[in-house]
Amino acid sequence: ETGVTQTPRHLVMGMTNKKSLKCEQHLGHNAMYWYKQSAKKPLELMFVYSLEERVENNSVPSRFSPECPNSSHLFLHLHTLQPEDSALYLCASSQRRGGGHNEQFFGPGTRLTVL
Amino acid sequence: DQQVKQNSPSLSVQEGRISILNCDYTNSMFDYFLWYKKYPAEGPTFLISISSIKDKNEDGRFTVFLNKSAKHLSLHIVPSQPGDSAVYFCAATLRGSNYKLTFGKGTLLTVNP
Numbered sequence: 001e002t003g004v005t006q007t008p009r010h011l012v013m014g015m016t017n018k019k020s021l022k023c024e025q026h027l028g029h030n031a032m033y034w035y036k037q038s039a040k041k042p043l044e045l046m047f048v049y050s051l052e053e054r055v056e057n058n059s060v061p062s063r064f065s066p067e068c069p070n071s072s073h074l075f076l077h078l079h080t081l082q083p084e085d086s087a088l089y090l091c092a093s094s095q096r097r098g099g100g101h102n103e104q105f106f107g108p109g110t111r112l113t114v115l
Numbered sequence: 116d117q118q119v120k121q122n123s124p125s126l127s128v129q130e131g132r133i134s135i136l137n138c139d140y141t142n143s144m145f146d147y148f149l150w151y152k153k154y155p156a157e158g159p160t161f162l163i164s165i166s167s168i169k170d171k172n173e174d175g176r177f178t179v180f181l182n183k184s185a186k187h188l189s190l191h192i193v194p195s196q197p198g199d200s201a202v203y204f205c206a207a208t209l210r211g212s213n214y215k216l217t218f219g220k221g222t223l224l225t226v227n228p
Binding site: 006031033041042043045050055056090096103109 | 117214217
């Protein structure tokens with residue numbers, strides 16, 4: 001595997017279900033991100049992990065729970081979601097360097113539908 | 116309120132001609148700008164970037180222009196190719212928060228053979 005991979009690619013769940021999205025990066029990066037892309041909206045940053053510590057949490061509802069067990073893996077645990085949470089969830093990684101800018105590399109996304 | 120705006124949801128051009136994608140921003144603290152390209156069923160891929168200390172950056176067929184006084188940047192693709200058909204996202208980062216990308220809604224570019 002190369003780059004950033006995400007599983008599953010598609011997920012349909014009921015509002016009472018619990019599921020998890022998985023992301024893995026094979027680039028040796030030290031930062032990982034979760035984004036949400038809803039229809040006709042820009043990508044919204046949800047969470048940022050740098051060196052496995054959460055450094056950003058953009059007021060995301062507690063029904064989304066991230067986990068970063070190591071620098072290569074990132075999870076998004078989902079429970080009691082609402083239909084408006086249906087969206088494309090994108091994972092990204094980057095190599096954070098002090099004072100410098102660096103691009104983020106994205107996975108293909110998980111298309112989530114909440115019924 | 117959107118800080119990065121791409122006011123054209125779509126653009127259609129002929130193969131071989133120039134494609135110009137526009138982006139406006141409102142936050143004068145943005146100091147680095149990026150363009151990403153996204154094909155269906157794939158994640159966005161980085162295309163080209165520009166620092167606020169520059170007004171132009173070129174990479175092959177792709178050139179990004181930055182007009183800080185107008186808070187405007189544009190991506191030029193010349194010559195356009197059918198394989199360039201994709202959604203193009205403009206993004207910006209704030210000085211001191213270089214990991215946090217603020218994205219526009221994207222522009223769908225269609226290059227017709």
